[in-house]
Amino acid sequence: MHAVVVGAGIIGLATAWTLADRGWAVTIVDPRPGEGASYAAAGMLAPASEVVWGQSPLHPLMRASADQYPVFAERLAAASGHDLGYTQTETLVCAADVADMASLRELSALQRSLGETVELISGTSARTLEPALGPGVSAAVRIGGDHSIDPRRVTAALIALMSGSIVRRHAVALVSDGRRTRGVALDNGQNIQADQVVICAGADTGSIEGMPDVPVRRVWGDVVRLSAPQRLQPLVTRTIRALVRGRAVYLVPRTDGSLVLGATTREDELAGISAGGVHQLLRDIEQVVPGVLECEITDVTARARPGSPDDLPLIGRVDDGCVVSTGYFRHGILLAPLGARLTADLAAGEAGDAETLSIVASDRFAPATRKEERV
Numbered sequence: 001m002h003a004v005v006v007g008a009g010i011i012g013l014a015t016a017w018t019l020a021d022r023g024w025a026v027t028i029v030d031p032r033p034g035e036g037a038s039y040a041a042a043g044m045l046a047p048a049s050e051v052v053w054g055q056s057p058l059h060p061l062m063r064a065s066a067d068q069y070p071v072f073a074e075r076l077a078a079a080s081g082h083d084l085g086y087t088q089t090e091t092l093v094c095a096a097d098v099a100d101m102a103s104l105r106e107l108s109a110l111q112r113s114l115g116e117t118v119e120l121i122s123g124t125s126a127r128t129l130e131p132a133l134g135p136g137v138s139a140a141v142r143i144g145g146d147h148s149i150d151p152r153r154v155t156a157a158l159i160a161l162m163s164g165s166i167v168r169r170h171a172v173a174l175v176s177d178g179r180r181t182r183g184v185a186l187d188n189g190q191n192i193q194a195d196q197v198v199i200c201a202g203a204d205t206g207s208i209e210g211m212p213d214v215p216v217r218r219v220w221g222d223v224v225r226l227s228a229p230q231r232l233q234p235l236v237t238r239t240i241r242a243l244v245r246g247r248a249v250y251l252v253p254r255t256d257g258s259l260v261l262g263a264t265t266r267e268d269e270l271a272g273i274s275a276g277g278v279h280q281l282l283r284d285i286e287q288v289v290p291g292v293l294e295c296e297i298t299d300v301t302a303r304a305r306p307g308s309p310d311d312l313p314l315i316g317r318v319d320d321g322c323v324v325s326t327g328y329f330r331h332g333i334l335l336a337p338l339g340a341r342l343t344a345d346l347a348a349g350e351a352g353d354a355e356t357l358s359i360v361a362s363d364r365f366a367p368a369t370r371k372e373e374r375v
């Protein structure tokens with residue numbers, strides 16, 4: 001059996017790897033593998049600190065995928081020989097002032113009610129753990145189960161494993177025989193035939209001709225990479241997240257000593273880096289880890305997160321020959337092990353986790369007649 005996977009972000013690559021592992025021949029189509037949203041991502045694997053009010057179906061998915069991460073990362077590191085920058089060090093969520101402390105306290109109650117282990121500590125205790133925290137930090141929450149990985153290293157490892165299968169072209173359209181998808185048409189006029197086409201094109205999923213309406217939208221994020229001067233290293237030893245007058249900001253230390261500062265969330269038309277966004281990130285992190293302003297900026301990136309109406313992924317069958325997997329929004333790195341397995345199960349026609357698949361069904365927002373209209 002042969003699958004064409006369109007999109008070599010973390011979701012397409014991990015799905016392709018899973019299918020290849022199950023004996024499928026796989027072709028991956030992407031003009032710029034690994035350079036979509038996955039290139040910008042900070043790589044926080046944070047099922048507890050990503051909890052927000054009103055998103056109860058999302059947390060079990062995040063928790064399930066987080067539980068699969070140690071095995072996923074170990075298998076990928078062993079198969080590729082790459083260091084993925086995976087660390088199981090805890091996360092510290094800080095409150096920049098007293099009002100933020102009240103929000104943090106409410107959020108930690110919600111996290112606890114969902115079964116996460118979180119511990120509220122004073123600002124002084126937080127500074128004992130991380131001396132670089134600023135004097136204004138009034139309290140913090142320790143979250144032992146929120147970890148991180150370097151997404152650029154993850155995609156590089158997957159690309160290395162799948163390199164012989166990657167075609168660096170744009171897929172412009174689905175190829176159909178009128179009843180079902182039979183392959184994809186590329187921007188050089190070639191067609192690739194396949195038993196299954198798997199669309200993992202992130203925020204660009206809607207641009208492929210023949211695809212049904214998938215309600216995915218671009219939610220831009222700006223992110224800054226930094227390097228601390230030798231005298232300040234390590235600036236922080238665990239992921240620092242914070243609320244600064246209600247705005248979220250984070251600083252993720254990488255195993256190579258670099259730091260990732262993120263991230264804005266904007267739905268404007270600016271496809272490049274937002275000057276105001278970067279200014280805001282630096283202003284907010286100054287309240288929490290002032291030493292960041294003494295660091296060197298090594299990289300600034302803006303990419304579009306593939307957002308869905310309810311922030312849950314959109315995974316489902318388009319027709320007998322095509323599956324879609326997108327809408328991972330701000331959790332695609334965390335959700336990759338789970339999403340890749342669900343997508344591969346669906347593509348391969350294997351009995352998967354039907355309950356989870358119904359929660360993430362790609363046609364859950366479409367009227368009942370929609371599928372008929374598409375045919």
Ligand SMILES: Cc1cc2nc3c(=O)[nH]c(=O)nc-3n(C[C@H](O)[C@H](O)[C@H](O)COP(=O)(O)OP(=O)(O)OC[C@H]3O[C@@H](n4cnc5c(N)ncnc54)[C@H](O)[C@@H]3O)c2cc1C
Pocket residue numbers: 006007008009010011012029030031032033034035036037038039040041042043044045169170171172200201202203204205207208220221222223262263264302303304305306325326327328329330331332333334335
């Ligand atoms: C600033 C920022 C920070 C983030 N931080 C985190 C984090 O800490 N933790 C976390 O879990 N998630 C995070 N995310 C979210 C995460 O990055 C995404 O959810 C995830 O990368 C989505 O993966 P994907 O493979 O679906 O999409 P992408 O990585 O965008 O990949 C899609 C691929 O499809 C290709 N493509 C598109 N159209 C076509 C076509 N027609 N033909 C061929 N190829 C095509 C693109 O070139 C691209 O390579 C962050 C995102 C951003 C922007």
